[in-house]
Amino acid sequence: IASASTDKDVRIWDPISGSIVHKLEGHAKTVSIVRFSPNGQFLASCSADGTVRLWNTVTGQAIGTLRGHSETHPVNDAAFSPDSKQLVSCSSDMTICFWDVRTARTLWADGLRAHDDSVTSVTFSPGGKRIASCSLDRTVKIWDIAGNLQHTLENHTAPTLAAAFSQNGKQLVSSSEDDTIMVWDIDTEFEQCVKHMGAPVRALAFSPSGDMVQTDRGLVNIYPPSLSPTPASREPLVTQDWTKCDQILMPQGDYEVTSIATLGDTTVLGHVSGAISFIGF
Numbered sequence: 001i002a003s004a005s006t007d008k009d010v011r012i013w014d015p016i017s018g019s020i021v022h023k024l025e026g027h028a029k030t031v032s033i034v035r036f037s038p039n040g041q042f043l044a045s046c047s048a049d050g051t052v053r054l055w056n057t058v059t060g061q062a063i064g065t066l067r068g069h070s071e072t073h074p075v076n077d078a079a080f081s082p083d084s085k086q087l088v089s090c091s092s093d094m095t096i097c098f099w100d101v102r103t104a105r106t107l108w109a110d111g112l113r114a115h116d117d118s119v120t121s122v123t124f125s126p127g128g129k130r131i132a133s134c135s136l137d138r139t140v141k142i143w144d145i146a147g148n149l150q151h152t153l154e155n156h157t158a159p160t161l162a163a164a165f166s167q168n169g170k171q172l173v174s175s176s177e178d179d180t181i182m183v184w185d186i187d188t189e190f191e192q193c194v195k196h197m198g199a200p201v202r203a204l205a206f207s208p209s210g211d212m213v214q215t216d217r218g219l220v221n222i223y224p225p226s227l228s229p230t231p232a233s234r235e236p237l238v239t240q241d242w243t244k245c246d247q248i249l250m251p252q253g254d255y256e257v258t259s260i261a262t263l264g265d266t267t268v269l270g271h272v273s274g275a276i277s278f279i280g281f
Contacts, residue, residue: 004031022060037084048074064104068097077121081128090119125165134160140174166206175201
């Protein structure tokens with residue numbers, strides 16, 4: 001497990017013992033996002049200093065510092081390609097950069113001016129041939145890996161926050177500060193489904209069956225039962241709320257939860273104080 005912090009450092013943790021495996025130093029300002037590569041060998045850290053740093057997760061050694069965004073604007077997100085060979089990053093300077101992980105060099109001559117406002121998040125398609133970007137300009141854009149714009153999805157009425165491709169790469173789900181998630185047919189740019197969530201969704205993913213979307217506000221059915229491609233009984237249905245459980249944990253004060261990650265039967269909580277808790281179930 002990796003954590004980012006306002007103390008400018010990145011830490012890699014053993015999820016079983018809760019001990020620090022590596023402390024990664026080098027950023028000049030707050031580190032806001034960390035991303036593991038799919039193969040687990042690399043870690044990318046995004047910082048308000050305008051850089052992305054690549055790290056070897058086994059040795060804790062720095063692989064390179066990726067400088068392509070403005071030094072005066074924070075890097076907001078990064079994503080590895082499915083084969084872990086490329087990395088895409090985005091910044092408040094309205095650009096997207098595309099990198100070779102092994103060499104830590106840019107694959108595009110310059111940062112791509114992608115949006116008309118800050119780019120909030122980026123993600124790869126499962127096949128690694130497309131990239132989706134979200135922005136404060138209220139759009140979601142789909143790019144090929146050569147940096148060519150393929151589609152612009154623009155029905156949200158507030159900044160877009162996150163996006164995820166379906167397993168077959170034909171659909172995209174996006175979230176926005178307008179409190180909705182939208183499911184799109186990418187090639188036709190048709191909005192297939194809108195769900196009002198009651199609050200902004202900042203993390204989401206399609207279920208393997210493709211008929212539900214997992215969000216940080218619960219599991220959402222995106223098809224009416226009569227149109228669902230799989231029987232409704234195959235997965236639980238939660239709309240606009242968390243799954244109910246026997247115990248509810250509501251840490252307060254310094255232990256207010258700011259982030260959550262899970263691994264098997266272990267849940268990791270990041271707290272506003274900077275502390276991290278490990279809970280076994």
